[in-house]
Amino acid sequence: xxxxxxxxxxxxxxxxxxxxxxxxxxxxxxxxxxxxxxxxxxxxxxxxxxxxxxxxxxxxxxxxxxxxxxxxxxxxxxxxxxxxxxxxxxxxxxxxxxxxxxxxxxxxxxxxxxxxxxxxxxxxxxxxxxxxxxxxxxxxxxxxxxxxxxxxxxxxxxxxxxxxxxxxxxxxxxxxxxxxxxxxxxxxxxxxxxxxxxxxxxxxxxxxxxxxxxxxxxxxxxxxxxxxxxxxxxxxxxxxxxxxxxxxxxxxxxxxxxxxxxxxxxxxxxxxxxxxxxxxxxxxxxxxxxxxxxxxxxxxxxxxxxxxxxxxxxxxxxxxxxxxxxxxxxxxxxxxxxxxxxxxxxxxxxxxxxxxxxxxxxxxxxxxxxxxxxxxxxxxxxxxxxxxxx
Numbered sequence: 001x002x003x004x005x006x007x008x009x010x011x012x013x014x015x016x017x018x019x020x021x022x023x024x025x026x027x028x029x030x031x032x033x034x035x036x037x038x039x040x041x042x043x044x045x046x047x048x049x050x051x052x053x054x055x056x057x058x059x060x061x062x063x064x065x066x067x068x069x070x071x072x073x074x075x076x077x078x079x080x081x082x083x084x085x086x087x088x089x090x091x092x093x094x095x096x097x098x099x100x101x102x103x104x105x106x107x108x109x110x111x112x113x114x115x116x117x118x119x120x121x122x123x124x125x126x127x128x129x130x131x132x133x134x135x136x137x138x139x140x141x142x143x144x145x146x147x148x149x150x151x152x153x154x155x156x157x158x159x160x161x162x163x164x165x166x167x168x169x170x171x172x173x174x175x176x177x178x179x180x181x182x183x184x185x186x187x188x189x190x191x192x193x194x195x196x197x198x199x200x201x202x203x204x205x206x207x208x209x210x211x212x213x214x215x216x217x218x219x220x221x222x223x224x225x226x227x228x229x230x231x232x233x234x235x236x237x238x239x240x241x242x243x244x245x246x247x248x249x250x251x252x253x254x255x256x257x258x259x260x261x262x263x264x265x266x267x268x269x270x271x272x273x274x275x276x277x278x279x280x281x282x283x284x285x286x287x288x289x290x291x292x293x294x295x296x297x298x299x300x301x302x303x304x305x306x307x308x309x310x311x312x313x314x315x316x317x318x319x320x321x322x323x324x325x326x327x328x329x330x331x332x333x334x335x336x337x338x339x340x341x342x343x344x345x346x347x348x349x350x351x352x353x354x355x356x357x358x359x360x361x362x363x364x365x366x367x368x369x370x371x372x373x374x375x376x377x378x379x380x381x382x383x384x385x386x387x388x389x390x
Contacts, residue, residue: 036203041199083274131158151186238261276320355368362387
């Protein structure tokens with residue numbers, strides 16, 4: 001089912017007739033609707049994009065549209081001013097690679113946050129990360145779609161990072177000139193999974209619903225009192241083991257074998273400023289994919305019954321978080337210090353990139369991707385946790 005932007009625009013504009021949005025949301029937030037168009041360039045990062053496809057030609061270009069609904073902070077709370085009056089929201093994304101037969105008609109639903117770096121009288125320069133889920137792909141199939149090694153599943157993660165320079169036109173209208181890098185990947189949950197990487201300029205047109213803008217004044221920001229916290233999390237995901245079968249008919253049976261991965265982590269974090277948090281921790285991983293091995297005799301994936309402890313890995317990691325009130329974007333670099341079972345099945349050096357949301361003060365929900373070799377997704381991790389401040 002294709003995403004009909006005309007219908008969605010009509011629904012969003014109908015919000016203007018709702019008295020609830022004509023008010024100032026108790027002065028904490030204003031609201032906006034934003035449309036964007038982006039022509040861009042595909043990064044040539046895998047054989048499918050380079051020309052190993054049905055057309056025999058490289059996939060060089062794409063065009064994309066986005067529709068966003070958001071909340072603009074007004075300065076009524078201290079964190080609005082600390083982060084220079086950020087805005088945030090949800091969006092719908094549509095992209096055309098001009099190869100519907102092999103790629104499909106991908107769409108994405110995502111959340112984003114716009115973080116102003118600097119404000120002038122009418123101009124604002126911002127960074128804007130976004131994260132969500134994409135769907136409507138036409139994934140790899142050994143018989144019907146054998147060339148598309150980039151996407152192995154109907155759904156994939158959507159990761160977007162951009163910058164924009166916006167200009168104040170009128171109390172209701174802004175225009176922004178932007179650029180963004182976008183990555184699509186299923187996080188290793190289904191092989192093959194080379195992913196799509198793309199970059200391009202973008203123009204955004206924003207309608208501010210309330211007829212009142214924040215003053216964007218910065219009052220006296222309280223100095224941050226350094227705090228420490230112990231963080232305990234449990235993460236769950238699945239890994240897909242890809243094998244090179246002896247004949248194409250074996251791909252469905254053996255080439256997409258999924259295994260559960262559970263990670264228990266404990267970390268000690270220090271937040272020294274309003275915006276930065278850093279620390280170190282330990283991961284204890286149970287990876288049932290250790291049971292899967294390739295039998296060189298017949299090319300099949302065999303499941304080997306291993307003792308539970310031989311499916312464990314222990315890693316040490318360092319972590320950094322960029323904090324925006326209750327939300328944070330984090331990156332980890334770790335090293336596996338103990339690995340039983342089939343040693344060297346994964347690189348010992350690993351990375352993790354994702355986000356967390358803190359609710360009820362001490363509880364954590366998050367999503368991240370565990371990465372190997374600084375560029376290849378191993379698996380997605382859905383996370384719940386608890387923190388204790390000191």
